[in-house]
Amino acid sequence: MALNRRHTTRTLRAMKQKAEKIAMVTAYDANQARLAEEAEMDIILVGDSVGMVMLGYDTTIPVTLDEMIHHAKAVRRGAQNTMMLVDLPFATYHGDPQVSLKNAMRVMQEAHADGLKLEGGREILPHVEVLINAGIPVCAHLGLTPQAVLKLGGYRVQGRDKETAQRLLEDARALEAAGAFLLVLECVPNDVGALVTEQLAIPTIGIGAGAACSGQVLVYHDVLGMHGQDTAKFVKSYASLHEVTRSALLAYRNDVKQSSFPTAEYTYEIHVDELDQLYGTGERGAPREAD
Numbered sequence: 026m027a028l029n030r031r032h033t034t035r036t037l038r039a040m041k042q043k044a045e046k047i048a049m050v051t052a053y054d055a056n057q058a059r060l061a062e063e064a065e066m067d068i069i070l071v072g073d074s075v076g077m078v079m080l081g082y083d084t085t086i087p088v089t090l091d092e093m094i095h096h097a098k099a100v101r102r103g104a105q106n107t108m109m110l111v112d113l114p115f116a117t118y119h120g121d122p123q124v125s126l127k128n129a130m131r132v133m134q135e136a137h138a139d140g141l142k143l144e145g146g147r148e149i150l151p152h153v154e155v156l157i158n159a160g161i162p163v164c165a166h167l168g169l170t171p172q173a174v175l176k177l178g179g180y181r182v183q184g185r186d187k188e189t190a191q192r193l194l195e196d197a198r199a200l201e202a203a204g205a206f207l208l209v210l211e212c213v214p215n216d217v218g219a220l221v222t223e224q225l226a227i228p229t230i231g232i233g234a235g236a237a238c239s240g241q242v243l244v245y246h247d248v249l250g251m252h253g254q255d256t257a258k259f260v261k262s263y264a265s266l267h268e269v270t271r272s273a274l275l276a277y278r279n280d281v282k283q284s285s286f287p288t289a290e291y292t293y294e295i296h297v298d299e300l301d302q303l304y305g306t307g308e309r310g311a312p313r314e315a316d
């Protein structure tokens with residue numbers, strides 16, 4: 026069964042123990058998911074970054090639960106054999122933990138997620154606990170938590186001083202104790218990534234958190250250089266699809282304008298007898314006489 030080829034909370038922990046790196050990438054539709062699976066990614070994340078890279082929002086804050094489910098269902102169809110984690114979006118896990126559970130259950134049941142990711146430290150523990158008690162694998166997310174961008178005052182490196190680094194480590198310990206199976210560390214100094222990874226038993230996934238993390242995650246569009254915009258320092262682009270795409274679209278547009286597309290090889294033929302009937306008994310191409 027397909028499920029058997031997916032990583033589990035246990036196989037990921039074993040990877041950390043064997044110092045085998047975990048490769049994770051985001052995906053937002055079936056095609057991206059299929060390509061991520063063909064590239065043998067360990068984990069696909071349906072990130073709420075979908076709001077910024079696919080939906081044109083300035084932050085992840087406007088992304089709704091329905092939007093996350095819509096994209097996660099497409100990703101699941103494209104990648105049946107890869108662990109799929111889904112971000113719970115802003116405002117879906119901050120009030121009554123029973124409402125958080127109801128939101129979480131929708132993603133699990135409608136999109137067939139393998140686990141959910143929640144941003145935040147000890148302040149979200151009641152929500153993490155209720156999910157874990159219900160059997161949902163929870164991935165934590167500390168450091169730069171983009172859903173808090175307004176509170177943080179921008180996309181800034183986190184944990185740069187002793188106090189904030191210490192608080193981050195305590196948050197990480199509390200989330201592990203609550204049962205989180207994975208921890209994303211975003212935009213923290215290399216040494217903070219290393220310290221948290223060393224202090225925890227669960228694997229850490231870094232994004233701008235240095236090479237000592239148990240694995241890495243990047244946004245699909247960043248890996249492929251799809252947007253050609255300024256990106257964070259931690260982004261390494263492995264292609265420039267932005268340029269490739271723009272020049273392909275321009276070449277197509279110019280072909281249309283110059284009538285050099287479509288040529289015969291891109292057109293269909295009708296049977297010659299049918300064509301005669303279509304034009305009446307007259308010569309092909311001759312206008313039919315009016316009755």
Ligand SMILES: Nc1nc(=O)c2c([nH]1)NC[C@@H]1CN(c3ccc(C(=O)N[C@@H](CCC(=O)O)C(=O)O)cc3)CN21
Nearest residue numbers: 074077078085171180181182212244247256257258259
């Ligand atoms: N395309 C994309 N890639 C991402 O990694 C990403 C998103 N979108 N959207 C959601 C969040 C937002 N993220 C971001 C966005 C900007 C920075 C950034 O520019 N950081 C500064 C830090 C400057 C400092 O504090 O010194 C940088 O220059 O890297 C970091 C993470 C990560 N996530």
Ligand SMILES: CC(C)C(=O)C(=O)O
Nearest residue numbers: 051072073074209242
């Ligand atoms: C960048 C990753 C960690 C994320 O949360 C997202 O893509 O939304």
Ligand SMILES: [Mg+2]
Nearest residue numbers: 072073074112
């Ligand atoms: Mg996210």
